Amino acid sequence: MIDLRSDTVTKPTPGMRRAMAEAEVGDDVYGEDPAITALEERVADLFGHEAALFVPSGTMGNQIGMRLVCEPGQEVLCDADAHVVTYEMGAAAAVFGISTRTVVSSGGLLDAGALIDQVRPRGDWHLTATAAVAVENTHNRGGGRVQPLAELERLFAWSRDAGVAVHLDGARIWNASVAAGTDLATYGRLADTASVCLSKGLGAPVGSVLVASAERIAAARLWRKRLGGGMRQAGVLAAAGLYALDHHFARLAEDHEHARLLAKRLGVDPATVETNMVVVDDVPAPAVAEAAKARGVLVSQVSPRRIRLVTHLDVDRAAVDRAGDVLADLLDR
Ligand SMILES: Cc1ncc(COP(=O)(O)O)c(CN[C@H](C(=O)O)[C@H](C)O)c1O
Secondary structure, three states, rough: OOOOOOOOOOOHHHHHHHHOOOOOOOHHHHOOOHHHHHHHHHHHHOOOOOEEEEOOOOHHHHHHHHHOOOOOOOEEEEOOOOHHHHHOOHHHHHHOOEEEEEEOOEOOEEEEHHHHHHHOOOOOOOOOOEEEEEEEEEEOOOOOOOOOOOHHHHHHHHHHHHHHHHEEOOOOOHHHHHHOOOOHHHHOOOOOOOEEOOOOOOOOOOOOOEEEEEHHHHHHHHHHHHHHOOOOOOOOHHHHHHHHHHHOOOHHHHHHHHHHHHHHHOOOOOOHOOEEEEEEOOOOHHHHHHHHHHEEEEEEEEOOOEEEOOOOOOOOOOHHHHHHHHHHHOOOO
């Protein structure tokens, strides 16, 4: 099977498994796991923040990250297609009592002005106050779009004066950094809290890292424990993340090139492919997914008329070419 459903499907490489097996571990609830500590310190430094916390998923990283900057009964404002309100099972409301309100964007593109226009102030007895804005970079349902740095800078600058926090869903911030040539600390500086995934294109089996101030990460550690996320010898997972940072970050450019090759093969404008995702619209998604599976290719159905193809570490050039041929044949491209 050529699995293009997501970059979440990557499996640890032999080198990563060796690093996992050799990891020095301890009880992380006591703060004694050396690999976890090393990973948290390294990721905090990469993003220019004081501290970081390893969490088992991007969903937990996002949800705790938003809770750090938004009290129950206040709201987080975000894009209508953001992962935090689309795919996280309503956790903001269900777990944290946070209200979310959305603004429709053009293909996931961050429009700072449109969000700013919707923000509601604290202190008005009629209004649910907007405590934070959540941005997503790259944007998943936007087809892996990289957010324009100018928009991120505009939103953050405004948010300092407005007393509104910014949470970054940076599940694929690595892809944005490689595609845009923007360093991670620049992105980190434009968010109060950020959740970044090791388990997507970087190819680690499990885990994300939440970065923020030391005070906020201390609070995040408490929330994680409350949710049952306190981990013991999790250094075997942290070692995978450290290995991924060393060996799988720069190569993301290869996934981006593979996505562009797929786009060309399927008659999708390669200019619309900014990172490792290709979306194909106006197709009968269930039928295409089923027919493709029968021919050894797995794709995601984003909507009844849209499929998503995600390139990643476990799909090489030969597999990309073969998948492109199968899908081009199915789609008469
Ligand atoms: C932008 C963004 N933020 C957060 C997450 C959540 O990460 P996990 O909770 O799955 O680790 C994802 C996962 N995305 C997954 C995928 O793309 O296949 C599915 C849709 O959940 C994501 O795309």
